[in-house]
Amino acid sequence: MRRTALRSIAAANAVLALAAGLEAARRPRYGGELRVEVRAAITSLDPAVVPEDPAALGAQRQWMPSVFETLVSLDDHGRPQPWLATSWTHDTTRKAWIFQARKNVKLHDGSTWSPPGGAIAVPDDRPIEQILRELAGARSAVVVKAEDGSLLGTGPFRIARWEAGKLAMLAAHDQYWGGRPFLDSIRIQMGRSLTDQASDFQIGKTDAVEIAARDLRAPKQRGTAMASSQPTEMVALTFDGGRVTAPTRQALALSIDRTAIFNVLLQKQGEISGALLPRWLTGYSFLFPAERDLVKAKQLVPAPQALTFGYDRQDAVIRPIAERIAVNASESGITLRPSAGGADVRLVRLPVTASDPWLALQDLTALLKVAPPAPAANSYEAEKALIDSSGVIPLFHLPRGWMLSSKVRNWSRFEEVWLDGGAAQ
Amino acid sequence: MIRAVARGFLLVMIAVAARADTLDEAITALAKRVSARLEASETARITLRNISSLPAAEAAKTQTALTRALQRRVRNPVSVDVTLTISENVRGFLLVAEIHREHETVVEMAEFQAASSVAPARAPFAIESKLLWEQETPILDVELFSDSMLVLDTAGLVRYERREGKWERAAAVELPVVVRDPRGRLETNADAITTHQPGTACTVPMKLTAPPQCDDGGRFKAARNTQDLHDWRGEFFTSAELGGDTLVADVDGRIHIYDAAHAPQAVFDGWGSDFAVITACGGRHIAAAAAGDTASSDSIALYDVANRAPVRISEPIGLSGPVTALWPAGDGATAVARNLSTGKYAAYSLTLDCSR
Numbered sequence: 001m002r003r004t005a006l007r008s009i010a011a012a013n014a015v016l017a018l019a020a021g022l023e024a025a026r027r028p029r030y031g032g033e034l035r036v037e038v039r040a041a042i043t044s045l046d047p048a049v050v051p052e053d054p055a056a057l058g059a060q061r062q063w064m065p066s067v068f069e070t071l072v073s074l075d076d077h078g079r080p081q082p083w084l085a086t087s088w089t090h091d092t093t094r095k096a097w098i099f100q101a102r103k104n105v106k107l108h109d110g111s112t113w114s115p116p117g118g119a120i121a122v123p124d125d126r127p128i129e130q131i132l133r134e135l136a137g138a139r140s141a142v143v144v145k146a147e148d149g150s151l152l153g154t155g156p157f158r159i160a161r162w163e164a165g166k167l168a169m170l171a172a173h174d175q176y177w178g179g180r181p182f183l184d185s186i187r188i189q190m191g192r193s194l195t196d197q198a199s200d201f202q203i204g205k206t207d208a209v210e211i212a213a214r215d216l217r218a219p220k221q222r223g224t225a226m227a228s229s230q231p232t233e234m235v236a237l238t239f240d241g242g243r244v245t246a247p248t249r250q251a252l253a254l255s256i257d258r259t260a261i262f263n264v265l266l267q268k269q270g271e272i273s274g275a276l277l278p279r280w281l282t283g284y285s286f287l288f289p290a291e292r293d294l295v296k297a298k299q300l301v302p303a304p305q306a307l308t309f310g311y312d313r314q315d316a317v318i319r320p321i322a323e324r325i326a327v328n329a330s331e332s333g334i335t336l337r338p339s340a341g342g343a344d345v346r347l348v349r350l351p352v353t354a355s356d357p358w359l360a361l362q363d364l365t366a367l368l369k370v371a372p373p374a375p376a377a378n379s380y381e382a383e384k385a386l387i388d389s390s391g392v393i394p395l396f397h398l399p400r401g402w403m404l405s406s407k408v409r410n411w412s413r414f415e416e417v418w419l420d421g422g423a424a425q
Numbered sequence: 426m427i428r429a430v431a432r433g434f435l436l437v438m439i440a441v442a443a444r445a446d447t448l449d450e451a452i453t454a455l456a457k458r459v460s461a462r463l464e465a466s467e468t469a470r471i472t473l474r475n476i477s478s479l480p481a482a483e484a485a486k487t488q489t490a491l492t493r494a495l496q497r498r499v500r501n502p503v504s505v506d507v508t509l510t511i512s513e514n515v516r517g518f519l520l521v522a523e524i525h526r527e528h529e530t531v532v533e534m535a536e537f538q539a540a541s542s543v544a545p546a547r548a549p550f551a552i553e554s555k556l557l558w559e560q561e562t563p564i565l566d567v568e569l570f571s572d573s574m575l576v577l578d579t580a581g582l583v584r585y586e587r588r589e590g591k592w593e594r595a596a597a598v599e600l601p602v603v604v605r606d607p608r609g610r611l612e613t614n615a616d617a618i619t620t621h622q623p624g625t626a627c628t629v630p631m632k633l634t635a636p637p638q639c640d641d642g643g644r645f646k647a648a649r650n651t652q653d654l655h656d657w658r659g660e661f662f663t664s665a666e667l668g669g670d671t672l673v674a675d676v677d678g679r680i681h682i683y684d685a686a687h688a689p690q691a692v693f694d695g696w697g698s699d700f701a702v703i704t705a706c707g708g709r710h711i712a713a714a715a716a717g718d719t720a721s722s723d724s725i726a727l728y729d730v731a732n733r734a735p736v737r738i739s740e741p742i743g744l745s746g747p748v749t750a751l752w753p754a755g756d757g758a759t760a761v762a763r764n765l766s767t768g769k770y771a772a773y774s775l776t777l778d779c780s781r
Contacts, residue, residue, distance in 0.1 A: 025698070025699075025714045025715060025723040025747060025748055026678050026697055027606060027662050027697070027698035027699070028605075028650065029677075029678070030651075076515070077515050077516045078516050079516065177603065178603070179603050179604045179605035179606075179607070180604075180648055181605065182606075279512070280515055281514055282514050282519075283477075283513050283514035283518075283519035284512060284521055284532075284534065286476065286510065286512070287521065287532060380534065416605075420678055421677055421678075
């Protein structure tokens with residue numbers, strides 16, 4: 001029998017859909033250690049610190065909510081719901097919104113989390129929708145600094161061991177207000193290449209590894225358990241130093257044959273996009289053009305141009321796409337010369353970190369290292385402004401894929417995952 | 426104070442939800458915004474594109490409604506092309522109007538949510554299900570009497586009484602459960618109710634007129650979703666006796682059959698972790714949950730055990746979501762399912778139709 005979800009609302013950033021491993025309605029089993037390997041190398045535990053490395057930011061946003069929680073959480077539909085705050089009211093006298101703190105919430109050292117007066121006041125100088133969104137963001141997570149300098153949270157898992165960029169050991173928080181998680185512990189090995197992860201998975205050294213989007217079909221055919229997310233990773237071209245003019249950027253965008261890359265190199269996984277945020281999140285991504293127009297591209301580049309081109313040559317997903325883009329660009333008169341150091345143009349993967357467009361754009365703004373756009377009437381206007389100010393060229397949105405050992409069940413938020421001791425290893 | 430807080434919360438939630446209008450409201454809002462973008466002499470010529478899951482007929486109606494809402498009488502009208510796209514995102518549906526002019530395209534949007542049309546499935550064959558109760562808080566067990574009903578949930582125990590054909594809350598005691606995948610069981614006699622929840626057992630008078638007397642122990646293991654009666658079975662999810670054998674849904678996820686001497690006789694898969702013996706139609710049968718056709722719903726079917734192997738003797742009945750509890754009740758069973766479209770927990774009475 002499937003578990004009763006004590007927390008009926010789901011994480012903002014996981015958005016995972018189990019693609020395999022579904023079976024008869026079984027109750028979850030408590031206990032065991034989940035071993036996970038990831039490409040990202042998170043160097044700081046503090047959720048207020050935004051990592052510069054996009055992969056690290058994506059990973060941090062995905063599993064840090066299991067350690068550090070927020071007053072408000074976003075549900076499956078991106079709508080704010082009570083979390084560490086159980087309710088909120090407006091106090092006209094104080095010109096503030098008063099958030100009532102949930103009672104009997106224990107920090108990871110066993111002490112009680114209790115804000116003064118049992119409530120938190122937030123000035124009402126902006127709309128409540130904006131306040132709720134901000135409070136649901138990872139940067140607003142409740143983090144308490146212990147006397148020894150360690151960071152304490154309230155989430156279902158506590159940090160048991162931490163080696164920055166290498167290893168995180170999470171242990172079940174027995175006094176968690178929402179019920180102890182099923183797993184006893186989670187071992188997350190960071191900074192592992194996809195090749196290393198695949199090797200470790202083959203020899204049974206790990207339970208969950210990442211898999212490139214284009215390979216999502218292969219293990220399925222072999223019957224391997226796997227999970228994939230909605231498209232939550234953007235492949236895009238970014239520009240450093242402002243040396244590339246707007247017409248050249250536009251020509252580059254128009255020269256890329258996204259359809260061919262999508263069909264062949266990405267094996268039709270994910271979606272072609274000219275938008276920063278994927279369609280499932282906004283519904284309006286079609287408003288951003290993504291078609292190839294070589295004639296127009298050539299018109300925009302009257303004389304041949306050469307630009308240095310940076311990308312991670314160890315990244316098996318990025319490298320073939322980069323090589324194809326270089327070929328496409330040459331057809332419009334732009335030569336992209338691979339560069340190991342600084343580059344005019346970079347092909348990167350950027351994470352979509354939240355199920356709220358505004359929060360996702362906030363993280364993208366930080367990663368693109370541009371000033372936050374001026375307040376916009378809606379997220380479409382904000383997204384358009386961010387594309388204009390950063391010059392970024394979105395290309396594709398890709399799902400994130402995982403290969404799972406046969407004992408992993410209910411792959412979603414860590415606290416909902418359980419290990420089936422009876423499954424074949 | 427609590428009421429004031431609750432009221433404040435309600436106001437907030439209404440304010441947040443106001444973004445997601447009905448289709449009619451969204452059309453009105455979009456028409457207003459598009460209209461504000463049109464010059465006095467301009468009229469909109471709308472073309473439709475539906476890239477959402479909204480049925481084509483609904484989409485066509487939307488186009489007609491927007492066209493009507495934007496109708497205006499002007500002399501020498503200038504026609505402006507407006508592309509209406511019906512799309513959807515994680516929050517619901519989206520109407521996008523692109524107002525095309527020679528040198529620019531202006532975009533306006535409005536969101537709405539489609540009405541839910543999901544209804545609980547009915548038993549097609551031998552098992553009959555009847556909805557007893559539905560609520561937001563997870564239901565652990567329900568016991569029905571002629572004019573009263575007990576509902577054990579993760580907040581406590583509530584007694585309802587039937588008055589003029591309606592169930593009215595008569596009394597309640599707080600017995601909160603904070604366990605992932607919570608479980609609970611009601612046992613009653615003429616005078617008292619015993620509740621079993623993880624790590625504790627409580628006794629209260631039948632009318633809930635006195636505070637509960639609670640002790641550590643009971644049938645469920647503390648902070649877990651398993652039963653532990655401190656006997657030969659150890660920790661398990663569900664157990665039932667049938668024909669001299671004992672069936673145990675073990676924590677390994679499989680069903681084990683033991684004989685009267687507690688010696689293991691057989692093991693099989695295919696059932697969920699919960700089942701209930703139903704004594705009806707001249708025998709003892711087992712109602713067991715299994716995964717449904719989709720990832721989001723479970724089904725319950727009736728089985729006999731022949732030669733220590735399960736034999737299905739009814740068509741499965743679909744429920745509105747995952748089954749979260751299944752207990753024997755009188756000559757039938759009580760099942761609880763979480764409706765994934767509403768998020769509510771629904772308790773069903775399951776009985777057998779012997780005439781089919």
